[in-house]
Amino acid sequence: MHALPTPLANEIFSNLFHSHSLYCCELDKNTRVINMWGDNTFYDFDKWSLGQDLSKVDFLLGMVFDEPWVMRDVQVAKDNHADIYFSPNVVGKRYLAFISTQYTIERRRENQLRGNHLTLLHERNKKLIFQLEESKNTLITNNAGLTNFIASMSHEFRTPLTSITGYAQLIGDQAGLPNETIKHLSYIESASQHLLSLVENVLDQAQLDTENFQLQRSNVSIAELVTEVTAVVASLASAKALAFSAVMSENCVQFAMLDSLRVRQILINLLGNAIKFTEDGEVKLLIDSSDTEIIITVSDTGPGIDPSMHQSIFDAYQRSNMQSSKPGVGLGLNITKRLVDKMEGTISLLSSKGNGSQFTIRLPFIEADDDFVEEQTQPIPILKSTKAKYVYSLLLVEDNTDISNLLKIFLTRAGYKVDIAENGQVGLDKTRIHSYDAVISDLQMPILGGRELVQLLRKDGFTKPIFALTASEKKSEQEKMLGEGFTTILTKPIQMQELLSKLASALHSEV
Amino acid sequence: MEIESRKVCMVGDFGVGKTSSVERFVSNVFSDKYLTTIGVKVDTKVIKSEKSEIKLVIWDIAGRNRFGNIEFTYLRGSASYLLVVDGTRKSTLTTALELRDSIEDRYGQIPYVMLINKADLQDEWEITEEEIAGLRAKNIKVFVTSAKSGDNIEQAFIELSQSLIEKKV
Numbered sequence: 001m002h003a004l005p006t007p008l009a010n011e012i013f014s015n016l017f018h019s020h021s022l023y024c025c026e027l028d029k030n031t032r033v034i035n036m037w038g039d040n041t042f043y044d045f046d047k048w049s050l051g052q053d054l055s056k057v058d059f060l061l062g063m064v065f066d067e068p069w070v071m072r073d074v075q076v077a078k079d080n081h082a083d084i085y086f087s088p089n090v091v092g093k094r095y096l097a098f099i100s101t102q103y104t105i106e107r108r109r110e111n112q113l114r115g116n117h118l119t120l121l122h123e124r125n126k127k128l129i130f131q132l133e134e135s136k137n138t139l140i141t142n143n144a145g146l147t148n149f150i151a152s153m154s155h156e157f158r159t160p161l162t163s164i165t166g167y168a169q170l171i172g173d174q175a176g177l178p179n180e181t182i183k184h185l186s187y188i189e190s191a192s193q194h195l196l197s198l199v200e201n202v203l204d205q206a207q208l209d210t211e212n213f214q215l216q217r218s219n220v221s222i223a224e225l226v227t228e229v230t231a232v233v234a235s236l237a238s239a240k241a242l243a244f245s246a247v248m249s250e251n252c253v254q255f256a257m258l259d260s261l262r263v264r265q266i267l268i269n270l271l272g273n274a275i276k277f278t279e280d281g282e283v284k285l286l287i288d289s290s291d292t293e294i295i296i297t298v299s300d301t302g303p304g305i306d307p308s309m310h311q312s313i314f315d316a317y318q319r320s321n322m323q324s325s326k327p328g329v330g331l332g333l334n335i336t337k338r339l340v341d342k343m344e345g346t347i348s349l350l351s352s353k354g355n356g357s358q359f360t361i362r363l364p365f366i367e368a369d370d371d372f373v374e375e376q377t378q379p380i381p382i383l384k385s386t387k388a389k390y391v392y393s394l395l396l397v398e399d400n401t402d403i404s405n406l407l408k409i410f411l412t413r414a415g416y417k418v419d420i421a422e423n424g425q426v427g428l429d430k431t432r433i434h435s436y437d438a439v440i441s442d443l444q445m446p447i448l449g450g451r452e453l454v455q456l457l458r459k460d461g462f463t464k465p466i467f468a469l470t471a472s473e474k475k476s477e478q479e480k481m482l483g484e485g486f487t488t489i490l491t492k493p494i495q496m497q498e499l500l501s502k503l504a505s506a507l508h509s510e511v
Numbered sequence: 512m513e514i515e516s517r518k519v520c521m522v523g524d525f526g527v528g529k530t531s532s533v534e535r536f537v538s539n540v541f542s543d544k545y546l547t548t549i550g551v552k553v554d555t556k557v558i559k560s561e562k563s564e565i566k567l568v569i570w571d572i573a574g575r576n577r578f579g580n581i582e583f584t585y586l587r588g589s590a591s592y593l594l595v596v597d598g599t600r601k602s603t604l605t606t607a608l609e610l611r612d613s614i615e616d617r618y619g620q621i622p623y624v625m626l627i628n629k630a631d632l633q634d635e636w637e638i639t640e641e642e643i644a645g646l647r648a649k650n651i652k653v654f655v656t657s658a659k660s661g662d663n664i665e666q667a668f669i670e671l672s673q674s675l676i677e678k679k680v
């Protein structure tokens with residue numbers, strides 16, 4: 001190997017020297033300092049002096065000064081780490097050099113911490129699986145143990161699940177993530193949400209199975225209970241831009257002895273399902289009563305349920321085909337039905353395919369204590385009604401499903417409703433059936449490309465904004481496209497923030 | 512007269528509580544927050560006994576983790592070390608014993624004590640009394656500790672110092 005030309009070596013050295021806070025000393029054979037270079041104040045070494053024996057310094061204690069060695073990332077001062085090199089050179093001189101590593105410590109610490117947490121998560125999950133295996137045999141022979149087992153496992157499941165969603169969120173919060181990562185994170189998020197709701201349902205199911213399951217009746221203000229539930233549910237509805245109303249009829253009994261926790265659970269199950277399966281329109285809750293029963297009606301404008309399914313829909317692990325793509329309802333209706341049974345009530349369903357669904361629950365009630373009723377002086381709280389907010393709907397024409405899925409996730413998160421077409425022809429057909437507030441189109445696609453699509457759309461009289469996604473950065477080309485009918489040209493790779501702000505301004509000027 | 516210094520290292524898997532044990536012993540503090548150690552940080556504490564006193568120079572070393580094994584260079588010249596295990600993660604006991612073997616391969620037999628830490632987390636505890644008895648039967652000095660509550664931390668360091676003073680190693 002040849003040495004570097006001296007001027008270059010000097011240059012490199014002096015750069016290193018400035019940016020890495022180099023410090024070096026020469027030691028005699030008794031490890032005493034006989035020469036020093038560089039900025040020792042940086043290391044709090046200013047107390048070192050010529051003639052000092054370095055083998056007594058705390059962070060050099062025990063080191064042997066004959067062979068060359070390196071010690072990495074030694075904390076040499078309160079806020080400084082350094083790599084320490086000892087090098088006895090050929091002519092018998094012994095040098096000790098310090099190069100600061102402080103400027104990378106925080107980043108490396110973060111990385112290591114993230115890795116450590118992931119390893120812990122993984123260890124935990126392995127432990128869970130092991131415990132599951134162990135418990136399996138007992139369970140097969142001992143059915144009574146099942147309930148206890150599930151109850152105790154549910155906690156074990158929740159903790160790692162919380163970490164999974166938590167860390168997915170943490171990672172997702174970072175700026176500038178690659179699109180692939182964002183997509184994968186959204187998968188993690190939705191899969192763990194699914195798992196969480198499964199665990200919760202299984203737990204409820206198990207509790208209902210135990211012999212000592214008992215209703216906990218107490219004096220309840222029905223209006224208050226309903227208001228509490230609707231507060232939760234209304235936000236779910238508004239996130240999907242559905243109208244939601246909760247009405248308590250004037251003649252409805254106001255106070256009763258009920259198991260409020262379980263009634264709340266019934267309401268949340270039914271309303272949650274209604275919102276989950278309804279894409280357009282509204283969800284309504286009506287509370288009424290007869291002399292002996294409280295009557296709860298939940299109706300929606302969702303896809304409806306075929307009459308042939310009306311019986312089996314209340315079975316555990318049964319779902320109507322319609323709903324099979326939606327997670328987490330395998331047990332919800334079954335639990336609802338069983339709770340209603342425990343309360344000696346009835347549940348009925350009025351629905352057919354395409355006409356929405358209406359569940360009616362009749363719960364016999366015991367009158368509330370007089371004392372309780374007398375104490376209740378407040379007027380009945382006003383119940384909730386929210387309007388559907390307007391959600392812009394977009395058509396995304398893109399043949400690459402990776403890109404279209406990702407854009408869909410992103411745009412949906414930003415509050416848009418997104419429909420996908422895999423080429424210009426499908427896109428054109430869709431615009432003739434549905435009305436969209438804007439179209440976002442790729443250019444190169446099979447069957448019908450984006451430039452042809454835009455011309456046909458404009459010919460059809462489509463006046464809404466059309467965005468082009470192009471890989472070409474040529475100004476002249478882009479100008480030509482604007483002339484052909486595109487409103488805005490976006491260059492790939494697509495910057496999400498840019499897309500959002502251009503969409504917002506285009507749609508805004510439309511209104 | 513200058514007090515004699517003895518180098519002792521904290522060795523073990525990541526996250527077992529090496530840094531926490533040192534902080535408990537040296538400054539009597541504890542934090543729930545996990546700040547993983549990069550490289551090595553050196554702390555000192557003077558231990559006095561009736562006969563004499565020594566300065567413990569405690570090297571708190573980054574634990575074994577997915578980014579690498581521990582750097583054995585740090586252990587050079589160590590009079591003793593503390594092998595730290597997390598009682599709620601049995602795998603850290605295996606790691607500890609492996610690390611001990613690697614140390615003995617490199618530097619020969621160096622006296623050590625074992626801390627089975629996080630004793631306050633009884634619900635998640637994974638190491639049985641029998642296993643601990645088994646370790647003790649192999650002449651390993653085992654302390655069941657908690658850096659969080661402080662249980663046994665001081666005892667472990669003091670006992671280690673005593674043996675260093677007596678043996679004059």
Ligand SMILES: Nc1nc2c(ncn2[C@@H]2O[C@H](COP(=O)(O)OP(=O)(O)OP(=O)(O)O)[C@@H](O)[C@H]2O)c(=O)[nH]1
Pocket residue numbers: 116523524525526527528529530531532542543544545546547548549572573574575628629630631632656657658659660
């Ligand atoms: N409950 C409990 N937690 C502890 C105990 N000791 C440490 N911890 C926690 O465990 C985590 C890791 O502790 P550290 O002392 O940083 O572990 P370490 O061995 O130095 O880890 P590395 O530097 O990454 O090798 C921290 O969150 C501590 O708060 C303990 O005795 N009980």
Ligand SMILES: [Mg+2]
Pocket residue numbers: 529530531546547548571572573574
């Ligand atoms: Mg540490």
